Amino acid sequence: MSISDAIYRPFETLIRPLDLPYRPLPAKGPVAVLLHFISMFRGVLIALALASMAIEAINLTIIWGLSVIVDGVTQKGAPAFLHSEWPLLAFLGLLIFPGMPIASFLLNTFNSHTLGVGMPAAIQWQGHKAVERQDLAFFHDLFAGQVASRLSQVVSSVQQQIIIAFQTGPRFLLQMIGSVILLMSLSWQLALPVIVWIALNVALAIRMAPTFAERSRRTAKQRSLVAGAITDLYTNMQMIKQFAAEDSEAGAIRRVIQKSVQTQHSEQRIYRTSELIVVALNMVLWLAMLSIGFSGLVKGFLTVGEFVGAVYILQRLSSHTFTFLQMGQQIFQAIGTIKDAMPVLTTPPTITDRPDAKSLMVSRGEIRFENVDFAYKSGKPVIDRLSLTVRPGEKVGLVGLSGAGKTTLANLLLRFYDIRDGAILIDGQDIREVTQASLRRAIGVIAQDVALLHRSVGDNIRYGRPEATKDEIEAVAKMASADGFIADLADGEGRRGYDAFVGDRGIKLSGGQRQRVAIARVLLKDAPILVLDEATSALDSESEAAIQERLNFVMEGKTVIAIAHRLSTIARMDRIVVLDHGRIVEEGRPDELVEQDGLFARLWKRQTGGFIPEDIDELFSASPAT
């Protein structure tokens, strides 16, 4: 172990942020959130408070010692004083050196390594675990940037609060009490104005507290709105540029920044005004102390030593009033910030696993929707007493006008939302009674808008099964016809092939390439049930044919629910279910439905330009599902 390790490692391992078990945050208010974290780091914080107070005690002892020296030397003369009081001098000398520098170094290291790195990382990790547990609906309702910004604001606020509560605060308190006691021991006449001064400062803080808290909360909210708006803008930059809307969007950002500036000004005004009052109180205190001090010297109720000690204490006290003010400001800013972020961190997720939830066991892959009723928050029914059974291995195509509820139905199967009434069963197991993870592991999804993470293309495929080997990844990429373009991939950092990064959300790949990566990913996952949400925008017919062929491959032997838009997909389904306003209005083989001349036939005619082939059966049988 190196010397550096020996010195710093103990401080670095006092808090192991990622080893702490997740504990849900209380929803009772900012103070409860603070207490939650304080109890998490209690051992470390008690040590911190003791260490800070020890340093302050050393400081006060040194001041007391100095005043004793000044008085002793004045009264007895230096040689006599040195002779009789050398143990005191030696003790003070040791406190000044090496006592104070060593203690300060240890406290600073504790501050920087344990409290400055370990503690915020632990708060960040706990906050992330709280956010990660939220339902999908939560992420749909909020700007991602706003959530991230609230979380990072909370991290620094909680850290700051804890340091104030256990370091600056106790030290300051001890300094106040110690100074008053020391002053009283020197002269009660000098202590009196200090007591009045402290009382006035405390009264001022209590009087201003609600205003501080409210203005700080508004500032925190506005700050997270700015972060949210900016993230939303950057995420949608392509669309913004397509509409050449940079200027109007800049206008919108300008407005939120403007609002944020206003709230910050209003917050700062109140702080600066209270600062002025505190400065005025300080001046009055100095005047009072100096008047009492000089008159004490003249009238003889004070010695020079007492006067010097008092002036020194006063100087320290008044220079610390700004620490006191800053502390107040930080406390209220932190409370405001935590209050603003509470909904993000403490809203309990509505979709949770039951305590006795088991893993879903899929033996056949039958899906049953029984009298399912569902509405989003707005309350308008989106799925209306819908019953549907998908047999094991059956391929069902969901068709319907836009807004009919097709995507919603697929999302209900994945339990992204809980239904209001009825039940959804997979092989007879209610999806609310199994763990969400096992449910989602059993369902492969290829969504309209293929989401890829900004990682290597290989890692994006591996998402289907994290433990997959390189060979398995290459095999599925080949099956998805993705191997060809992957071999040619290169990114700006010089990574090639499977190691090349795909850009945020896969932006560096074409739509068809993204689809192929998604197919490879689902092939690797090899889940018994497949949900396919087909993109409405048509790929060029050659790509479509290629993708369709790959999809057939993925669908083999699986139970499939496909939100089908393309005729080529519809034609391959065993059964079509036509949805309208969350209800099944038609159902049957595609060819039967065309002949029924209902909603499906209308949609079909629209897509084929009114062309209905004479021999429909032949058209459908031309491309069997499996």
Ligand SMILES: Nc1ncnc2c1ncn2[C@@H]1O[C@H](COP(=O)(O)OP(=O)(O)OP(=O)(O)O)[C@@H](O)[C@H]1O
């Ligand atoms: N997250 C949401 N919150 C609130 N309402 C929603 C949400 N998602 C969808 N809706 C509403 O639910 C209804 C059904 O939407 P859904 O996306 O299921 O339709 P769809 O049939 O898949 O449409 P499309 O073919 O256009 O994708 C619509 O009225 C839509 O506005």
